[in-house]
Amino acid sequence: MIEFRDVSFAHQSGVRALDGVSLRVEAGEFVALVGENGAGKTTLVKHVTGLLKPASGSVLVDGVDTREASTAQLSRKVGVAFQNPDHQLFSETVEEEMSFALRNFGFPPELVRDRVSWGLELFGLGEYRKSSPLILSGGEKKRLTLACILAWDPQVVILDEPTVGQDAIQKEKLAGTIQMLKSAGKTVVVVSHDIEFLWPIQPRVVVMKGGRVVGDGPATAIMQDRDLLGSARVAQPQLVEFYQELHRRPGTPFVHPLDAARWAEEAMRP
Amino acid sequence: MADILKVEGLSFRYPDSPKNAVSDFELSIPEGEIVVLAGPSGCGKSTLLRTVNGLIPHMYGGEYSGDVLVAGSSVKRSSMRDLAQTVGFLFQNPENQIFMFSVERDVAFGLENLGVPREEMRARVDEALRLLRIGDLAQRAPHELSDGQKQRVALAGVLAMRPKLVILDEPTSLLDPKTASELVALVARLRKELGTTFVVVEHRLDLLVGVADRLVVMDGGRKVLEGTPRDVLFRDEAEAHGVAVPAVTKVQKLLAERETGRAAAGRLLTPSGLASAVEGRQA
Incomplete structure (x- = not known):
């Protein structure tokens, strides 16, 4: 579903953010990306959505090279909830926010209505339907961005630090949502420092450090490798x-x- | 010891809101404590913090009753300028509060604003850099630093003001686990060296329970639980109020209940401490 072939990328400042990354994520897989701040996790995610294009190597999403696809084409397949929800919320009301992408993708009005209600219900945001997204708390904004993405039913769902600002009850719900996505056959990628959240849901864990993939395997194996995790500044x-x-x-x-x-x-x- | 923070019967309602964001809130924090404030999102934590740093009532209008005293002075009767020297605030994302061309200038920013004389400013900036062990970064540009370093620069800027009370708003949420535990160790050290009081809003309790003196849990604008971390985390209601009870604490509680029929006394155990306890019990 997602394939990185020897991808390198440097920021304008010259900092090498990805350094020869090769990684294959199959359709329906659930993968967690972990690693120290600045390891290249978010840069990797931006390559999947085509926001960044590789300096060398190539990225394929559902068999299509991201250099040959438009961002619109890619975003129909890949939904990303970025770390900072303020970067992706801009409508007057919560309802408008949720309808925006759906209308852009040409969903019929009844379906837009149904999907908006479904998403608001699922994430406990019903009472804010007519409110401005700006009055929501940090945790609620994060849930709203996730609701917006799930509403258009992309094949790949990427969550960048989804547990920030979420209390224990919301984290459990989020874990439930991830299970639901898995059973619906979605490909789910979670970028997170929240090891305690990841452990019980047992993803395949990809460990990044200095722009490289330094570990890759089932959670049970990776989380027991104290040296590997320590070298990437991740706790057990x-x-x-x-x-x-x-x-x-x-x-x-x-x-x-x-x-x-x-x-x-x-x-x-x- | 004198209370550095006292909240007396505080209620606050935002202008167009149907309900109070904070209701009948009472809290006394002695100087030098590390206090963790937890609770579900939207429970009123941010509002409570705004009543401490003065944004409420000085910047936000609304219905305010009761009082908040910082170092004995009522926040509503203090100027923002005075409050800036008593209460320091570290935001979740350090990018929101560092913006100068060099670390040194950034740390000096608050002092410049207050018109602190040059020599004193120099001394206080140096002291803050030394406390946070970032003297070698003084001439660097903040945007070149790692997230953990940025967090330290922002905290140095806060400490240069020599506040009596420092509020940290989810300080570890954007940090990798090792950097996060370094920040927690730093807070414990600063409390010891300076006697500063810290109020930390945090969902991730596994790192903080080892250093906190007190855990306060809010829900629906009210204080619902308060006590030592152990007392609060061992209470059955804690999880119902959205508190993230650390995994190892859950096991400890389970084992304690199994053994004595009720939650046993004793301190919170680390994973290896718990392993020893299990082994000792088996032998």
């Missing part, structure tokens, strides 16, 4: 650290790290 999830501490001690049976908490509970049952 608390429960993985707990699990590994237990396993350093003799006589602990093998359990899957996801079951560490349940196992500890059973071990201590009187």
